Amino acid sequence: MEFTCKAFSDRTYKILFEWGGLRRLRAILESEKLNGPYFIITDKNVYKSQHRNLDDALQGADFCYHIVPPGENSKSFKEWRRIQNFLLERGADRRAVVIAFGGGVIGDLAGFSASTYMRGLNLVQIPTTLLSQSDSSIGAKVAINHPEAKNMIGSFYQPRLVISDPSLLQTLPAREFSAGLGEAIKYGVIADPEILEMLRYNIEHVRSFNQEYVTWLISRCIPIKIRVVEEDERETGLRKILNFGHTIGHALEQATGYQLLRHGEAVAWGMLAAGWLAIRRNMWNADEFEKLKLIIVRSGALYPLGALKSRDVIDALKHDKKKTGKSLNFVLPEATGKVTIVRDVPQDEVRAAVGYILKFRH
Ligand SMILES: NC(=O)c1ccc[n+]([C@@H]2O[C@H](COP(=O)([O-])OP(=O)(O)OC[C@H]3O[C@@H](n4cnc5c(N)ncnc54)[C@H](O)[C@@H]3O)[C@@H](O)[C@H]2O)c1
Numbered sequence: 001m002e003f004t005c006k007a008f009s010d011r012t013y014k015i016l017f018e019w020g021g022l023r024r025l026r027a028i029l030e031s032e033k034l035n036g037p038y039f040i041i042t043d044k045n046v047y048k049s050q051h052r053n054l055d056d057a058l059q060g061a062d063f064c065y066h067i068v069p070p071g072e073n074s075k076s077f078k079e080w081r082r083i084q085n086f087l088l089e090r091g092a093d094r095r096a097v098v099i100a101f102g103g104g105v106i107g108d109l110a111g112f113s114a115s116t117y118m119r120g121l122n123l124v125q126i127p128t129t130l131l132s133q134s135d136s137s138i139g140a141k142v143a144i145n146h147p148e149a150k151n152m153i154g155s156f157y158q159p160r161l162v163i164s165d166p167s168l169l170q171t172l173p174a175r176e177f178s179a180g181l182g183e184a185i186k187y188g189v190i191a192d193p194e195i196l197e198m199l200r201y202n203i204e205h206v207r208s209f210n211q212e213y214v215t216w217l218i219s220r221c222i223p224i225k226i227r228v229v230e231e232d233e234r235e236t237g238l239r240k241i242l243n244f245g246h247t248i249g250h251a252l253e254q255a256t257g258y259q260l261l262r263h264g265e266a267v268a269w270g271m272l273a274a275g276w277l278a279i280r281r282n283m284w285n286a287d288e289f290e291k292l293k294l295i296i297v298r299s300g301a302l303y304p305l306g307a308l309k310s311r312d313v314i315d316a317l318k319h320d321k322k323k324t325g326k327s328l329n330f331v332l333p334e335a336t337g338k339v340t341i342v343r344d345v346p347q348d349e350v351r352a353a354v355g356y357i358l359k360f361r362h
Pocket of ligand 1: 043044045046049050070071072075102103104105106108128129130131132135136137138139140141142151168169170171172173176179180262263264
């Protein structure tokens with residue numbers, strides 16, 4: 001399957017989504033005149049599980065690897081700087097192609113690194129997680145974290161190409177797969193009720209990695225992300241709907257020091273809180289919320305929140321508001337497949353929503 005994402009300032013790029021597509025990598029790159037050398041940025045886990053497939057796909061080409069530690073902490077100044085050093089030491093010039101080979105962390109880190117070195121090198125995204133194939137590899141947002149705020153240092157930097165091969169997900173640990181389901185469920189709520197219908201009846205098939213269902217799911221998320229970012233690449237309006245589940249999700253990540261929860265897990269909890277808020281405000285149908293709740297529970301993305309306290313989450317929300325200067329807005333469903341932005345939700349409602357998820361048992 002081939003998609004095209006028309007980007008700001010006409011930096012349009014192709015997204016090739018194909019089971020086993022990695023095997024055609026060399027031919028695809030050459031057809032796009034991306035002849036290398038290739039500078040592959042990956043993390044330790046992805047390297048271990050998947051580098052042989054990439055080595056085979058690039059056989060005969062000029063390529064080298066830079067491996068970073070896995071996890072959110074690698075979206076740091078330190079790893080960004082190491083990548084700049086690596087590119088410099090290896091003599092990367094304008095012909096260089098940076099390949100981001102990994103999940104959302106690698107996509108954001110390698111993408112930001114490519115965007116800054118020599119004012120921008122060619123970037124190819126090869127996403128290897130469910131989250132990055134269905135969401136983060138598309139849309140040109142790249143970033144590292146500031147110690148005070150997530151994704152604070154970044155840019156909009158379009159890749160030349162995204163090559164998404166769902167067969168790479170076969171080595172993804174079950175927990176990471178479930179976390180990715182969090183973002184995929186989001187697409188059902190914001191734009192495509194059929195995603196939720198499929199998950200309602202087949203989530204076990206998806207979780208046991210049935211090729212047909214997994215491929216179908218990602219292939220439904222990609223065009224939604226494309227449509228949203230084509231209309232509003234710079235997040236001045238429509239793109240904000242992608243933040244469904246993210247207001248409280250980000251606060252949960254921050255309150256737990258980015259260690260306890262995966263991003264998709266935090267979003268899954270955040271979607272529960274947002275759904276609950278929508279019901280409390282009589283904006284959405286309670287049966288629909290019940291269906292969503294069941295899907296989220298069965299996705300396995302609700303990683304236990306442990307001893308997390310309401311106060312810590314509220315503090316994180318306030319902190320985020322202060323640091324980013326943004327008001328506390330929530331993306332809430334008005335119908336399944338349609339969301340709206342609700343501005344300045346009062347403190348007591350937010351506190352009640354946080355209380356709801358902290359007490360949630362399944
Ligand atoms: N730029 C965007 O638009 C955007 C959108 C959503 C999320 N994000 C970012 O994405 C990040 C989360 O991404 P993620 O969930 O993909 O996490 P991740 O990149 O940390 O990957 C999850 C884990 O799976 C391992 N892994 C990845 N692919 C594997 C494979 N095929 N086989 C074995 N192990 C594999 C990784 O080593 C890591 O330990 C967050 O930093 C978030 O902010 C960015």
